[in-house]
Amino acid sequence: MASERKKLRGVVLAEDKRTERFFRNLLKKLGFGRFRFDTAPKGQGAGEAWVLRRYPAEVKLLRSKNFQAALRLVAARDGDNVGVSDRKQELDQALTNAGLEARQAGEHIATPVPTRNIETWLLALLGANDLDETTDYKHRFENEYGASERNALSDAAAAWQEVNDTSLPSLRDGAAEMARIDP
Template structure:
């Protein structure tokens, strides 16, 4: 039986998150037509605040669809911990009088510590400190396609369930979240 999602909704902060998710899914063979990335603020306000505010509405949409739909949420922890940012998402559901996400729901919350640039630096083979910002140092903003080869490495390792050697803690946590939706991506 094919359990592949007919639609994947992506709620993210910015273009780099968008490119990261689309490229990752492409390497998994997920057709671009099944991926719907919601508009993001594009420099107008806090991307994290936008994601947190829109999370309940998007989760409600996923829960109400009869066709298989997955939700991928990408929000940087910034100067907060990954747990604090995850709690921000949970609190937004609580404020909307919605139950938290169940383990069986096709929802993946990806929370890079500091920013997704930290993961990209690590994928380049460099040691990282999740308390530091690498946005300016790496310069992937406005040149997002230059990150494709790094994203491809991670996507392939995840596809093969290959153990990552000393990844940043937030990436390890994201891999656990990703496993929740593996079956709806692969159709297995």
């Protein structure tokens, strides 16, 4: 599978740099090929809203190049206090508002929604068992791993294969979403 993944390329829309760095590590650990990262600029509004605005154009571009079977799209947005299903519904609505069809089952488009935020996923992947999806763990992650964030992101990506039925619901959903970009 790794050799097939190596041939794939695409775009990752990320709402912040930490999310970008995690998905960069994850795609590398999973053996994926070249992905371009398009990350919300810091200090210019909500990152999740930026991804939402960019998503229809990227989907339209991906669909226009459907003859290039190796293309993929990942749009990662934190669930914050909204949650996974509402965030996904917002993405589908953005497509409808742009005159496009909602994401179809066979499309190689992944929409992982780390809930409450990417730090929740990172802590879970690094072994924390006392987490929920409503608490903001940004400060906890920074306190525990801030000095060694690079290693923590790499270790979290390496633990991705261990996501299972006992993992946080948004993390399980994220694994299913990322499976959509597999060959």
